[in-house]
Amino acid sequence: MKKVECIVRPHLMEAVKTALQEVGVVGMTVSEVKGFGRQKGHTETYRGSEYKVEFLPKVKIEVALSEELVEPAVEAVLKTAKTDKFGDGKIFVSALDEVIRIRTGERGEGAL
């Protein structure tokens, strides 16, 4: 089992979600985050003083998948979240030790 975390631009979240569902992903968790990588922040002015906005709003999508779905999912995200500009985001794939469904207590791949 693997955990796939994607940091994407907020306005592309809908497209990424749909693409993931099309390859067979059934559940996900989405959170609003701030961050930066190579995309620099920008400078805004407020009543005559400038201030730097370094942390940019992004959306984090987390999915727990069985191994076979990881590559299709990654492909789906790459296809929909890419704009060829700095700030497109990143995908992190990590190993998942255990998954438990709270309602039934199921563990393992069946709980995905």
Added chain:
Amino acid sequence: MKATTLGSLRRKGGLAFIALILATALGVAPAAMADEAKAAATVESNAATIAEVQSHADYVWTLVAAVLVFLMQAGFAMVETGLTRAKNAVNIMMKNLMDFSVGSIAFLLLGFGLMFGTSPTGWFGTDGFLLSDFAKDADKWLYAFWMFQVVFAATAATIVSGAMAERTKFSAYLIYSAVITALIYPVFGSWAWGSLHHGNGWLEKLGFIDFAGSTVVHSVGGWAALWGAVMLGPRMGRYEKDGKVMAIPGHNIPMAALGVFILWFGWFGFNPGSTTAGNADIARIAVNTNLAAAAGAIASLIASWGIFRKPDGAMALNGVLAGLVAITSPCATVTPMASVYIGAIAGVVVVLSVLFFDRIRIDDPVGAISVHGVCGALGTLLAAVFHEEGFTMARLGVQALGVASAFVWVSVTAGFLFFLIKKTVGLRVSEEEEMDGLDYHEHGNTAYPNFQLIEKR
């Protein structure tokens, strides 16, 4: 099926309505004609009735205007909270709420008498406290006039809460609020407006023009704001040691814009209402008021576009207010074209003034000192420059005297008051309280309980 049922219902309803009107007319007409026959109209009784109707028009207009000016309290509340941080929103609301509440009572107990009572010296009123004029058969006009004046007093008081936002002890602010409406505002007001009721002021006797209060209301509030901000010191993190000005953005620009719209709306009571008479003069005053606001917005827009390369929203909003404050003194004695000039000059001046006060490290979160103090003085002087009867040095001199005497009076009284509060109750909150936000420490509330607030400063 449905259409025809509705149509026939409408026709039946229409017929019934016409029948009702006819019946009423037929029933009332004979009675009316009988009344007319009883009281033969004389020239004297007509004149008395006409005067009464005019008097009633005065009452109606004055009270409608008073209510419009009351709504400006909401305008100030929205502007101030929109331009400050969410963690202080409850505190701003409370300060604005209490400005009017405490102010109303303070003005009742002391302020109105000081401002409009009989004034043997020309420097302050000496009667009319606790509405003592209100005998049982007293002239009801007193009530209308008091109502109109109390909302003006509260306007002066609430100007200061913006400049002192985000770091003032609530208890200290309440004390200040009571004193300005009870004492500081009314005494100066008596110099310029005392004769509107039972008083007479030394300043108005010299011919000082301040129709609706660029100086009496706005500069008085603005200079009190200045001394409050100076005595408090800037917010934490606002000015770096190397002189850099750190922006602390407001948390809700739409709210600030709503506030400005509400103030603009209320100003149509503030300026035209100062006739306290329902007559034709109110029309041109309303036009002047509107044009100055519009010109102020455009001028501020252009100025900030030029200086910052982008049209700054908050600056344009301040520009509207600057125009409105500036036109408040001359609104009854200038032409509409002059109002455009006055508003435009104020719109440019306010942008420069906001930058200036930041440069000398006086932290004014909403620009109250620039909008009300500086532009109030500016408008008062421009009342002489653009007077429709022509410019005279003598008139400019009197205007300048009024501006200067307001500055001196408020600096001495408000300055001393803030100093006294600082040394006794304490004026500013602790660093921890300022960091956490006043809502939590002063009021035990959160303004937005469902939102998590992550801030850099």
